[in-house]
Amino acid sequence: MGLRKWRILSSRMVVDNQWCKVRQDEIELPNGKIVDDYFINIRLDVALILPITCDREIVFVRQYRHGAGEILLELPAGTFDNQIEDPQVAALRELREETGYTAKTAIPLGILYDNPVKDSNKIHLFLATDVKKLGQQELDSTEEIEVVLVPVSKVLEKIASNEINVAGTVSAIFMGLNYLNNVQSSHQN
Known part of the structure; x- marks a missing residue:
């Protein structure tokens, strides 16, 4: 007999707040x-x-994350504006709002479960190349974000030193760099 799903007998909302x-x-x-x-x-x-500039720099955001109680270096991200917003549109919007950088397109890298033990959500990962700074940040009232550019050549060092340690960010970096290496390899063959 193989693995089976758990059966839900009953459910009730114990906290039902906007946030x-x-x-x-x-x-x-x-x-x-x-x-x-x-x-x-x-x-x-x-x-x-994962936004990468023409100069091969990754556009990061540094901000305080109250759940962790730490100031963290991570990639631009956010929730969808509504239940039907396209994930790619949301990714490009978050890039623009949090950093002032824009990209024409975003390449899907994959979909990850954030914490499948206790959370219901997924993280939709994208890669954007040739991103350009075209505007100013459009931050929410609760956001204070510093934009940080890190050369692609230095990003793995920052992961190894634990300076970059947010799970979705680390996953997107490895998946994005792998994608770019595969594209580069296929063009060389």
Whole structure:
């Protein structure tokens, strides 16, 4: 017998706020055990973009993240403006709003689960090349963001030294650099 999904017996919202939604499920495990207090964070999907300039610099944002209690260096990202916004549109919008940089297109790199144990959302990863600074930041009232350019040649050092340590950002960097290496290899053959 293979793996089976858990069966939801009942669900109720225990926190239903604009910024935080938590659902409590009563579930039955495949072995028959009942768990009556499994909590799921209901979160919107996120669009995250790896923007690389013509000068081979990655456009990062540095900002305080209260959940971690740290100032972190990460890639531009954010939730969709609404449930039907296209992930690519959201990624390009977040790039423009958080950094003032723009790109014509964003290449899909993949979709990751953020924290599949307790969270419902996914991270949609994109790569944009030849990004250009064309405007100013358009920050929300709760955002204070510093734009930081890091040469592509230095980014792996920053991951190794733990200066870049946000999971979605690290994943997008490896996936994006792998994509670019594969494109470059295919053009050389």
